[in-house]
Amino acid sequence: MESVLAEHLPPAHIAPQRLHEAMRYAVLGGGKRVRPLLAFAAGEVTGAHIEQVQHAAAAVELIHAYSLVHDDMPAMDNDALRRGKPTVHVEFDEATALLVGDALQSLAFDILAAQPLANDAASQLKMVRLLAQAAGSRGMAGGQAIDLASVGKPLDLTELEYMHIHKTGALIRASVLLGAQCGKLADSTAAALDHYAKCIGLAFQVVDDVLDAEASTATLGKTAGKDAAHNKPTYVSLLGVARARELAQELRADAHTALIGLGAPAERLRQLANFVVERAF
Ligand code: GRG
Numbered sequence: 666m667e668s669v670l671a672e673h674l675p676p677a678h679i680a681p682q683r684l685h686e687a688m689r690y691a692v693l694g695g696g697k698r699v700r701p702l703l704a705f706a707a708g709e710v711t712g713a714h715i716e717q718v719q720h721a722a723a724a725v726e727l728i729h730a731y732s733l734v735h736d737d738m739p740a741m742d743n744d745a746l747r748r749g750k751p752t753v754h755v756e757f758d759e760a761t762a763l764l765v766g767d768a769l770q771s772l773a774f775d776i777l778a779a780q781p782l783a784n785d786a787a788s789q790l791k792m793v794r795l796l797a798q799a800a801g802s803r804g805m806a807g808g809q810a811i812d813l814a815s816v817g818k819p820l821d822l823t824e825l826e827y828m829h830i831h832k833t834g835a836l837i838r839a840s841v842l843l844g845a846q847c848g849k850l851a852d853s854t855a856a857a858l859d860h861y862a863k864c865i866g867l868a869f870q871v872v873d874d875v876l877d878a879e880a881s882t883a884t885l886g887k888t889a890g891k892d893a894a895h896n897k898p899t900y901v902s903l904l905g906v907a908r909a910r911e912l913a914q915e916l917r918a919d920a921h922t923a924l925i926g927l928g929a930p931a932e933r934l935r936q937l938a939n940f941v942v943e944r945a946f
Pocket residue numbers: 695696697698699729731732733735736748805806809832833870873946
């Protein structure tokens with residue numbers, strides 16, 4: 666994944682050098698790469714070629730990287746540390762960070778349009794639209810808008826879940842479905858993968874909330890304890906750490922159940938559900 670991303674990103678010596686340098690800084694050398702791993706694992710279920718999945722995986726990771734760059738900016742979360750490094754607007758400047766996000770998003774769609782990912786043009790167009798919808802106002806960007814509007818407000822569990830299904834879940838779902846769509850995807854498999862993705866998308870966020878409350882800044886590579894400091898509604902603030910951990914386990918069990926009919930090729934998806942719940946960073 667690292668080499669695929671490095672190849673897709675414009676070289677830092679090509680103009681505009683500072684923007685290209687900042688794009689590479691934002692994407693390379695950090696991050697768990699959970700979304701690409703999900704795409705590769707889902708591709709194994711549908712017999713997709715890795716040479717195709719790698720481009721879909723890169724596109725999703727670029728959208729994710731853009732969202733982190735923008736989320737860290739002063740107008741949003743205003744954070745100075747990401748992936749163990751100064752955030753892009755701190756290392757470069759705010760205007761550059763804004764452009765980095767814009768350019769990473771464009772590059773993601775360039776890749777989806779340019780690389781041969783599916784067996785026919787109509788399927789590939791469907792993939793472009795899937796990512797566009799996952800990233801847009803009815804997906805990740807919309808979830809972020811709800812998040813920004815909810816600071817200091819007492820959300821209930823249903824409202825919290827709605828926000829996270831969009832903010833974090835939409836892109837995780839797109840990672841799984843895009844990887845799967847690089848192969849032959851039957852409707853019944855798509856439904857099972859969709860359910861799996863929804864469960865681990867929520868589990869990912871529940872664990873993120875627990876880690877924000879319990880892990881250290883050094884372990885996370887980003888500022889810990891921000892949710893409580895900003896009076897943000899989270900699974901931990903609503904349920905407490907112990908119940909939030911239980912909920913993550915329940916979501917993992919649901920995710921595993923969704924995979925039962927898919928047999929051995931879904932083993933890596935099973936393992937990734939474990940990773941999402943057991944991760945310490
Ligand atoms: C700016 C449109 C826009 C959206 C931002 C993703 C996001 C929406 C905000 C990030 C803030 C945040 C902490 C979200 C919670 C879960 C999450 C997405 C964490 C970061 O993802 P990881 O843990 O990060 O996969 P790495 O660095 O490992 O890739």
